[in-house]
Amino acid sequence: MSDLESALPPPVAEALAHLRSLRDGEVRTDAIQDNFVYVWVGSLTKNQSSEEPGGWIRLPLAFPHANPHGLVTREALKSAGEGNIADGYNAGHDICVPVRPLGGGHYYSWTWENAPQLRSPQDIVGVVQWYERRIRKG
Amino acid sequence: MRLEFGLTEKQLGDVLDRLFGDRALRPQDPEQGFLAAVFTATGATRRTLLLGQIVEPKAGDVYWSRNDGLVMTHHYYSRALSVVQSMPEAGLLNVHSHPRPRTGVSPPRPSEQDLGTDARELCFVSRALPDGRATAAAIVTPGGGISLREYKFRRPCSKQEALSREFGPAGAKIAFAQRVRVVGPGLRILWGDPSTESPRATFNAAMMDSSILLWGAAGQKILSELTIGIAGLGGVGGIVAEHLARLGVGALVLVDYDRLEDGNFNRSQGATRTDAARRLPKIEIYKRVASEAATAPEFQIFAHRESVAESAGLNALLDCDIVVSAADDAFARQVLDHTAYAHLIPVIDGGTTLVPDSSSMLLVAGKSQVVAAGPGHGCLECQGVYTQEEATVARESASWGDYINAGAGHGRKTKRELRAPSVICNNGLVASLIGLRILAIALRATPATLCGTQRYYVEDGTLAWGAIKECKRGCLKSSWSGLGDAHCVPVGTDLRWKKLQEREPDEVKPLTKRGRLS
Numbered sequence: 130m131s132d133l134e135s136a137l138p139p140p141v142a143e144a145l146a147h148l149r150s151l152r153d154g155e156v157r158t159d160a161i162q163d164n165f166v167y168v169w170v171g172s173l174t175k176n177q178s179s180e181e182p183g184g185w186i187r188l189p190l191a192f193p194h195a196n197p198h199g200l201v202t203r204e205a206l207k208s209a210g211e212g213n214i215a216d217g218y219n220a221g222h223d224i225c226v227p228v229r230p231l232g233g234g235h236y237y238s239w240t241w242e243n244a245p246q247l248r249s250p251q252d253i254v255g256v257v258q259w260y261e262r263r264i265r266k267g
Numbered sequence: 268m269r270l271e272f273g274l275t276e277k278q279l280g281d282v283l284d285r286l287f288g289d290r291a292l293r294p295q296d297p298e299q300g301f302l303a304a305v306f307t308a309t310g311a312t313r314r315t316l317l318l319g320q321i322v323e324p325k326a327g328d329v330y331w332s333r334n335d336g337l338v339m340t341h342h343y344y345s346r347a348l349s350v351v352q353s354m355p356e357a358g359l360l361n362v363h364s365h366p367r368p369r370t371g372v373s374p375p376r377p378s379e380q381d382l383g384t385d386a387r388e389l390c391f392v393s394r395a396l397p398d399g400r401a402t403a404a405a406i407v408t409p410g411g412g413i414s415l416r417e418y419k420f421r422r423p424c425s426k427q428e429a430l431s432r433e434f435g436p437a438g439a440k441i442a443f444a445q446r447v448r449v450v451g452p453g454l455r456i457l458w459g460d461p462s463t464e465s466p467r468a469t470f471n472a473a474m475m476d477s478s479i480l481l482w483g484a485a486g487q488k489i490l491s492e493l494t495i496g497i498a499g500l501g502g503v504g505g506i507v508a509e510h511l512a513r514l515g516v517g518a519l520v521l522v523d524y525d526r527l528e529d530g531n532f533n534r535s536q537g538a539t540r541t542d543a544a545r546r547l548p549k550i551e552i553y554k555r556v557a558s559e560a561a562t563a564p565e566f567q568i569f570a571h572r573e574s575v576a577e578s579a580g581l582n583a584l585l586d587c588d589i590v591v592s593a594a595d596d597a598f599a600r601q602v603l604d605h606t607a608y609a610h611l612i613p614v615i616d617g618g619t620t621l622v623p624d625s626s627s628m629l630l631v632a633g634k635s636q637v638v639a640a641g642p643g644h645g646c647l648e649c650q651g652v653y654t655q656e657e658a659t660v661a662r663e664s665a666s667w668g669d670y671i672n673a674g675a676g677h678g679r680k681t682k683r684e685l686r687a688p689s690v691i692c693n694n695g696l697v698a699s700l701i702g703l704r705i706l707a708i709a710l711r712a713t714p715a716t717l718c719g720t721q722r723y724y725v726e727d728g729t730l731a732w733g734a735i736k737e738c739k740r741g742c743l744k745s746s747w748s749g750l751g752d753a754h755c756v757p758v759g760t761d762l763r764w765k766k767l768q769e770r771e772p773d774e775v776k777p778l779t780k781r782g783r784l785s
Contacts, residue, residue: 138755139355164662164759191757194601195659242656248743 133158133166141166141192144250152254160227164190167201167228174261176209185228186260193249196241197256200263201225203232208267216267239263272405272415272444272459273308273611274318275451275642275748279411281321286364287409292324296331300324300339300363302347304354305401308610308751310585316401316417316444317611317749319357322347336380337363344388348395356753358401359392360415361385365408374414374447375406376461386436389418398422414461415444450611451643452717454588454708456492466492469565470515478515486710487515491563493709494518496587498575498603499594500525500549502534502694503617503701505556507591509537510702512557518567519557520587522580523549523594524764534691548572574761575599576661581758585610589708591701592616597653598661602758604648607641608747609754614640615704616652617697621688621725633725635693636733637700639708639718645737646744650720662759696723 134142137158145168148156153172160167171183184202189195199217201224206214214237222236244259245252274282284290286299293299304319328343339361351357365375377385385404393402405415419440423429432438443460458465468488472479479487493516497504500523508519525548527535532543537556550570557568573580576598584590584606592603592614600616607614621633640647647653700721707716720733738744747754 140755163762163765189659189662190759191601191658191662194605194655194757195662196656198659198663240656241659246655246741248741 131158133161136161137166138190140194140250141188141190144188144192144253147251148253148257152257159185159231161190162227164195165198166190167233169228169231170257170260173257173264175206175264176267177207180204180207184260185233186256187224188253188256193247193252196244196247197260198238198240199224200237200239200260201228201233202235202237205235206237206264209265210267214264214267237263268309268312268314270417270442270444271313271315271446271448272318272413273315273448273450273749275611276449276453276455277451277643278318278749279449282318282362282407283409283411285321286362286407292326292328293330296337297366298331298337298364300329300337300361302339302343303360303362304351304357305360305403306357306749306751306753307401308585310587311582313586315448315610315751316358316360316403316415317751318360319354319749320350322350336378336384339388344392348392351400352396354753356400356751358396358403359389360401361388361404363404363406365406368408368410368412370410371408372410372412372457373408374443374457374459374461375408375412376414377404377406377416381406382441383436385416386418386439386441390420390436390439393418393420394422411449411457413447413457414459415447417442417444448588448611450613451641452639452708453643453711453714454613456489456588469517469563471562471564474562475515482706482710482712486712489709490515491517491565493589494520494587495705496520496522496584496590497553498522498580498584498590498592498599499596500553501531501593501595502536502689502691503595503619503697504591504593505538505549505553506536506695506698507593507617507701508553508557509560510698511705512561512563512566512568514702514706515562517563517565518569520583521550521553521557521568521570522573522575522583523553524572524574524580524761524767525549527552531689534689534694536691536695574764576602576758576761577764578758581606581756585612587612589705590614591705592647593618593701596661596763597657598759598761600647600653601655601658602756604640604646604653604744605747605754605756607644608646608744609750609756611642611749613642613644613708614647615701615708616640616647617701618652619689619693619697621690621693623688630725633693635697635700635723635725636720637697637704638720639704642745642748644718645735645739646742648744649738649742650733650735658757662762664762693723693725 155171157169165187167185173184187199208214217238219236224236225233303321306317308315389402403417421434423434428434447457447459449455470487470491526546538552554570571583603614617637619635622631624631638650707713719736723730
């Protein structure tokens with residue numbers, strides 16, 4: 130366990146352990162900044178086969194009592210059709226700063242509105258799936 | 268650190284039923300008993316042991332013996348240990364009944380036999396539990412009198428120590444819980460320590476005669492023994508502080524990080540123009556206002572320049588019997604909502620929303636509302652006080668403006684539109700309703716007003732009760748009831764407080780010798 134992960138509240142640590150066992154063993158915590166943890170999910174799928182999978186989900190330290198907010202990626206996301214995803218897109222936003230040394234430079238400020246109510250640390254798997262659906266929606 | 272014991276009204280009913288009522292396993296025996304999980308709730312100066320899940324005794328687990336008194340078998344203890352070992356941070360509590368006195372709530376005194384047996388059994392339990400878990404014994408009488416004592420044993424590190432007297436039952440350090448809090452939907456505080464007398468009532472009868480006519484000396488004594496926390500000293504919290512001090516509440520704990528400015532002076536009752544010009548922290552102003560207004564002779568006030576959304580601010584409130592949520596912030600409200608259940612501290616929230624039409628001077632709509640949360644009440648979230656998304660947004664940025672600049676919620680409102688209107692008259696109304704709700708909870712003066720959402724509708728001037736009085740289906744908050752420190756209350760970093768600390772040096776503008784601003 131990294132030093133960063135040892136500082137996580139128990140429900141977030143439990144969520145990450147659950148995500149590793151059920152979805153992606155390589156999930157890691159890359160940064161903690163102002164109530165949010167940047168969780169790298171390398172298996173996060175995207176729209177085009179030419180795109181490298183993966184991105185940082187901004188998970189609240191109060192998860193599951195607060196909602197995820199935003200996605201940071203290394204490259205701008207391509208939409209299912211033509212061009213890039215424009216909704217909520219912020220290139221080089223300050224939110225990317227904690228993971229900029231790791232290549233993070235594109236911020237999508239997607240909030241959890243109209244998404245399923247989160248209740249338990251196990252809901253983390255649904256969070257990743259929701260982000261994949263959000264990417265498909267564009 | 269002083270020790271207390273806490274349980275819900277529902278749990279107390281269940282305990283009395285098991286020990287004296289229909290659910291007694293062997294009603295012919297003079298004493299009954301059971302084992303239960305116990306959780307610890309830690310504040311700045313108070314530790315409370317909270318009753319957890321009762322481990323159901325089976326036939327033969329608990330019986331009365333003429334020679335040994337009440338016996339709880341090793342088999343029952345083993346089963347109870349395996350239950351509490353599976354619960355994070357849970358300890359073990361041994362509860363038994365005393366048949367006398369039949370009435371009254373004076374704390375029962377343990378017999379010599381009780382003290383010897385409990386120390387022996389709990390010493391064995393404490394060695395089987397991880398370090399730091401509580402071990403305690405409680406006695407209950409038919410009238411609802413309760414005493415609890417915590418046993419602490421030294422943990423041996425060698426075989427020699429394990430066999431020595433000071434590491435065994437004889438070396439136990441025993442502490443009685445001073446008070447017992449029975450919570451939800453009302454609040455009853457009982458004296459819990461049979462080794463000392465309950466403190467005498469401390470109130471000034473001449474100063475309080477108009478109130479004593481209403482709730483008597485007994486009611487005034489209850490108020491004088493309460494510690495009430497106020498989170499947020501804006502337009503509502505400041506008035507509540509003065510009201511509670513005048514009502515004769517024994518102690519107040521104030522938590523706020525903001526300073527008084529010209530922009531909020533018009534609704535800061537008790538503050539002076541000099542306070543605003545000096546930009547004094549609100550806690551200093553209301554510490555002065557409440558101290559000067561206090562009617563309880565031994566009134567105490569504790570002021571903390573902190574955010575309740577952070578662990579330091581919350582920690583101060585964990586010493587309170589009731590907390591008023593007047594922070595007007597979804598992050599703080601969510602933290603207090605969790606605290607109400609996990610730490611068994613009733614929370615009363617109040618606020619006002621006004622929707623103006625500045626061109627016509629009409630208030631298009633608006634409501635002031637007061638809501639109680641905690642065991643026996645619906646939670647603040649289910650009663651519509653905040654949403655999880657609002658609590659997330661409040662964690663996200665130092666202001667709504669920052670949130671919008673961060674690319675989220677774009678196009679919703681301009682910065683000017685985000686400045687909410689506020690009027691001292693509405694704040695005063697909310698503060699009064701909060702005060703009345705506290706009286707309902709602490710004195711049971713008006714049982715019908717204990718639970719639910721009370722709303723004043725600005726446009727037609729009516730006062731009405733909301734339909735929701737309990738949590739919605741699927742809400743988990745009541746399942747956290749009494750978990751204390753074992754429940755992870757979602758505190759964090761309050762970015763508004765952080766920004767304020769960074770932006771301005773923590774200093775007050777000085778006065779000249781003549782009392783004017785320099």
